[in-house]
Amino acid sequence: MYRVSVYVTPKAGVVDPQGAVVERALPALGHSGVHNIRVGRYITLEVEGDDAGKVSADVDDMCRRLLANPIIEDYRFDVLPVGTAAGEGT
């Protein structure tokens, strides 16, 4: 079993309406000098299996076809065996 963390973020160069609104709101809270806010999505999942390479390939397929929209979003993910501290990044 593997625990997977998927990070989906707006592609560079694609306008991010959520980030823009958050960026405009922060000065009202007294936080000036904050730039380039990008709002993405953090997805966690548990995947059965004992082959980290296969799990990574499967998760990549999930990201490409559903979890992210590759036209406007980038993604990356971490695959960690459940119950250990060692992991494999991709």
Add this chain to the structure above:
Amino acid sequence: MRAGPVRFGIVVFPGSNCEYDACHVLSTFPEAEPYYLWHKDPDLRGADCIILPGGFSYGDYLRTGAIARFSPIMQEVTAFAAGGGLVLGICNGFQTLTEAHLLHGALRRNRGLRFICHPQYLRVERTDTPFTSRLRVGQVIQIPVNHNEGNWTAGADRLQEIEEQGLVAFRYCDAEGNVTEAANPNGATDNVAGILNEGNNILGMMPHPERVCEDLTGGTDGRAVFQSMIDRVLEG
């Protein structure tokens, strides 16, 4: 000229909410025979045209249209479109067509994160298509918008190609037909309100033509879209 009614299959996903409007409006065209298709139906039951209606398919979870795209019927719709069949996606239907990669680009949250719902002027860019033959190039029509994710983008580097191929069918404009930033209700790139595929047999548009087909609902500009589709099917 072919005989017989023009069959419009209107696909209903869980969370669609404009299918009745589309079905009602099409029933006012004598040549049209509208009917519903459930998203799990195994075939299109002899459709001449497919409509993906507006709404909130699957609650807009993950991204608008992202889950609907994998509904069983979308395989049939994709095959139908590949064979040249006419597919019109309205609002959530447009979002679903982009998620299915049947149309270019993607629909993001509106600029300013505001849900918008108001009459909107559109400039007609193309009339040599099965969806717009009853219109004139440069004509200004008024069709309402009603969405939260209508901010179309071509993606990282496809815009020039899309514009060069003339795939934009409608742009947001003012009453005089000027395509300006002030007339852009949602931040869409190049004021794109509706786009075609390369084969010109798939149209996605954020505005709702089915809502302006009777005087009762404030206008009839939407009729031209459906009448154009009927003309095309009857002419063969």
